């Protein structure tokens with residue numbers, strides 16, 4: 057018996073009944089382990105079938121429970137009154153078991169008392185002690201005797217219970233994740249479905265011959281009167297299948313994505329077969345994308361972790377990547393940022409310059425999606441009056457840093473509405489339509505090759521053959537989940553296209569066909585899948601129970617302690633995505649290289665290089681807190697402008713990029729501010745600084761500055777310049793008041809003032825002296841950079857021809873008029889600040905397109921447009937930081953004027969020396985380096 061085993065200080069095996077599965081724990085006597093612990097340790101002995109793979113993780117958490125208690129069981133066993141803590145401990149270790157209403161004694165190892173008996177015993181016995189077990193489910197937590205006059209024992213009990221519940225939740229989550237993954241593995245990580253479109257109202261005619269028939273997994277095609285062909289799929293959706301039915305196949309993949317796996321969902325098929333209908337749906341009947349996104353948010357809310365989501369949308373049009381969330385117009389096409397596909401050190405794909413917007417609820421995504429869809433390239437074809445002429449890729453990226461059991465910290469779901477495959481001979485397309493068709497077919501064929509190679513587990517997977525497969529590289533294959541919906545038309549006249557589509561499907565699904573050859577294997581697989589499905593459902597309901605209990609205890613703790621315990625590490629379980637909602641709406645410009653957030657005060661040479669970051673892996677891991685690059689083109693156009701690609705006849709026009717303006721994006725993210733983008737200076741007041749202090753004024757100045765500047769851009773009065781390989785926004789000085797920086801201040805001045813100023817300083821060709829510009833500026837920018845208020849503008853986003861253009865402009869520079877004080881806001885480290893002559897901008901302004909307005913002079917601001925968004929999205933703690941930085945700014949003002957200047961300068965120098973030393977050390981240069989220098 058158990059007692060005897062303990063008395064004899066022999067290792068003891070306990071049986072815990074959970075889910076009718078056997079879970080064994082070993083209680084091991086430990087004389088002295090590495091931590092100095094002496095006593096009984098509960099060690100997980102055997103994984104639950106198909107649930108727990110990581111035994112060491114599981115056992116370590118159990119061991120930790122013993123260690124937390126630090127209870128020497130060996131010493132106390134002989135003493136009956138102190139049996140209670142031992143039993144409490146067992147109760148805790150096997151807490152998942154106590155939820156069961158029935159306990160079986162099956163497979164009991166001889167001489168071992170099952171844990172269920174101990175727990176039953178505990179329920180009936182009236183033992184002394186502070187724990188009363190009153191019912192089978194969490195009664196310990198529910199009835200913690202808080203009637204005591206002194207709250208602290210009660211608080212500690214709740215905290216203990218919370219800690220224990222959190223451990224339990226984690227275990228359940230691991231088990232559920234594993235079960236789900238096993239389930240999807242059995243189903244197949246690459247699955248192919250077929251959806252048959254119904255006849256459309258104008259296609260229905262009495263003599264239409266049916267060429268398609270289907271059952272749940274097979275599609276029968278009548279290719280001649282006496283010849284049928286059969287195709288197998290994971291599932292076939294017949295014409296009457298609803299969007300809900302289709303989405304039921306997506307749901308497990310969404311769950312898997314919540315567990316940290318990448319996922320990719322495609323809609324493939326001939327033009328006009330319902331790809332967009334499946335992906336997007338219609339307002340009355342939404343498709344996979346809206347349903348999927350809604351499900352993601354719902355699951356995040358239910359989860360006990362905090363998630364961050366970003367949304368991006370792009371299209372691949374004739375082999376070119378286009379950001380659908382970036383405002384574009386005909387003119388801007390020259391300046392628009394180039395999206396380039398990069399791979400980080402961990403093999404993750406990132407698209408440099410792709411705008412990704414932090415989102416926190418379904419409505420935001422919906423509005424962004426609608427904006428993006430409007431910008432898609434569409435055209436009228438013979439088969440579809442609004443045919444998509446590109447592949448449209450929608451991406452939701454999920455980041456959850458506090459969940460080690462997730463597969464990846466950041467993962468993504470791609471939902472892809474592929475361009476319609478078409479037989480060019482049949483469509484008789486010419487001109488641009490022909491080119492578009494060719495490009496689509498080529499990339500679809502490349503996609504087929506990749507999926508087929510993955511299915512056959514080939515050594516070489518030809519990802520590089522198309523932009524589409526390059527973008528999706530990390531979401532196709534390995535442990536990613538891929539679903540392909542092949543759409544077919546029911547029409548007889550589309551038979552050839554249908555055969556082509558089904559041929560594609562067969563190719564990408566080949567491995568499954570092989571496995572289906574054995575019906576026994578298939579039957580076995582199905583039984584196993586049913587079991588796993590049941591397990592998942594049970595685990596999910598258990599998880600919900602535990603989460604509810606955690607929430608309840610947290611509330612109780614809050615009441616007792618008078619503050620929100622959700623910040624407490626033990627109460628972490630109650631945190632949900634809503635926590636993150638305050639920090640929404642930030643336009644997050646992807647930096648594929650994932651620069652980590654380095655201190656802006658470090659000189660550039662001290663900062664880790666990309667290589668060193670890749671070595672340490674920080675490139676990938678810090679991707680969420682990265683410096684962001686700006687890619688938004690400078691001008692914004694009102695929506696609804698469409699343009700034709702030049703050089704083609706009207707018939708060839710492809711509507712694309714219908715001018716999603718930044719203002720529109722802002723409206724999506726900050727609807728409450730949409731009426732007056734210029735007057736929304738109150739949000740910071742609403743945050744922390746509503747005391748009217750000087751710091752607040754400074755913040756408001758900066759905010760006004762960015763807002764005015766944004767306004768200028770919104771009204772199209774800015775242009776971009778390419779200087780030193782950097783993309784820079786320039787603001788022409790016109791008759792309206794503009795802001796400029798002079799003598800350490802952001803000031804507002806009008807045209808006349810600027811001209812006066814320019815005259816005073818005319819003739820000089822001095823370079824911008826940033827040392828003299830002002831400390832305020834650099835500090836503000838440093839701080840801004842730190843919070844991503846001022847996103848770095850060192851975007852290498854110009855096309856090669858633009859770079860050339862710039863070089864030419866730079867060579868033509870002559871003496872300027874606008875001088876250093878009407879100057880440049882400093883940029884990111886590494887920008888050749890001291891070598892930038894403001895002259896270039898005045899010169900630049902005299903280029904042909906600017907000459908129309910002779911009065912115009914130019915100002916250069918390296919502040920990107922996203923500043924405004926980022927300022928709005930500062931979190932309260934960031935406000936505090938900013939406030940501190942403003943205090944710093946104020947002190948710098950004093951420094952220049954006051955008597956403490958020398959002292960402060962000395963401190964600054966000392967600090968710089970320390971940073972220098974640290975930097976050198978971080979570069980890994982030790983004593984040898986210094987000796988080398990001295991030699």
Ligand SMILES: Nc1ncnc2c1ncn2[C@@H]1O[C@H](COP(=O)(O)OP(=O)(O)OP(=O)(O)O)[C@@H](O)[C@H]1O
Nearest residue numbers: 253254327328329330331332333440443444475476
């Ligand atoms: N399952 C369905 N039920 C009802 N209508 C459908 C269904 N599938 C497609 N349709 C209708 O068929 C028409 C064409 O569909 P859709 O635009 O989605 O095709 P597509 O494959 O995306 O075409 P393209 O490749 O040219 O963009 C639309 O009017 C759509 O509403």
